[in-house]
Amino acid sequence: ADVSNLKNFLSAVRLAHQGADIGALPLSPLVPAKTSEVEKPKTKMIITSRRDYPLTKGFPYSLEHLQASYCKLARIDTRVLCLKKLRKLDLSHNHIKQLPATIGDLICLQELNLHNNHLESFSVALCNSTLQKSLQFLDLSQNKIKALPIQFCQLRELVNLKLDDNELIRLPFKMGQLSHLRFLSAARNKLPFLPSDFRKLSLENLDLFGNPFEQSNPLVPNIQLKIPLTLLECAARATVNYR
Incomplete structure (x- = not known):
């Protein structure tokens, strides 16, 4: 002025x-x-180092996309949980051990990336939260999760789920309820078998490499991908079947 x-x-x-x-x-x-x-409301903030993480200054309430990676966070900041307009939250490459139930209060959250943290579980409270209606992308890869609760299958809007490099010994037996799921990766876990309900999924891409399955081909006979298999994959499956 x-x-x-x-x-x-x-x-x-x-x-x-x-x-x-x-x-x-x-x-x-x-x-x-x-x-x-x-000044336009700020809708996106990307933080990729501990020194850039705001310790005293709050986050803009208008944020729709927040990334706070490589910040050595041991827990999720309560200030983040007040960002009601968040659609995409990326907290990958931190030291987070537990997820607060209040993440479920982020009613617009569509994408949650928790890759490479120290998580050991995914709580029932989150499965029963408003994430049921909003969450489409979830990355829990490279953590220490051994099992997911049965209620996990209530997150029925999930389209893309990443579970690679955990310690999973089983998948929820009601996996077939994830009717929108198209991309699933659970490579390098400890899965001995797949739940029978798995056959109900309509997947476009599936990665189960590096699991100690009791059967040589856990996809036989009933699990089908939504899109046609490539000639190379058909040949690979035939080789496994007729060894």
Whole structure:
């Protein structure tokens, strides 16, 4: 603001408060602010180091996409849980051990990336939260999870699920309820078998490499991918079947 105009305005306010006539004061006319002069609400913030992580300053409430990776976070900041407009939250490459149930209060959250943390479980409370209606992408890869609760299959809007490099000894037996799931990767776990409900999935891409399956081909006979297999994959499956 112009300094002289601001001084005149403050003088007018003081005189008006005292009941004086301010009609003769030289006040400049009000001019609408230009679009370029108005600061747009911040919708995206990316933090990739501990030193850049805000310790005292809060996060803009308008954020829709927040990434805070490589920040050595041991828990999820409560300030993050107040960002009700968040659609994408990336907390990968941290030291997070537990997920607070209040993540389920982020009613717009569509993507949650927790790759490479220290998680040992995924709570029932989150499975029963509003994430049931919003969450489409979930990355839990490279953690220490041994099992997922049965209620996990209530996250029925999931399209893409990454579970690679955990310690999973089983998958929820109601996996078939994830009717929107198209991309699933659970490579390098400790899965000895797949649940029978698995056959109900309509997957476009599936990666189960590096699991100690009791059968040589856990996909036989009933599990089908939604898209046709490549010639190479058909040949590979035939080789396994007729060894």
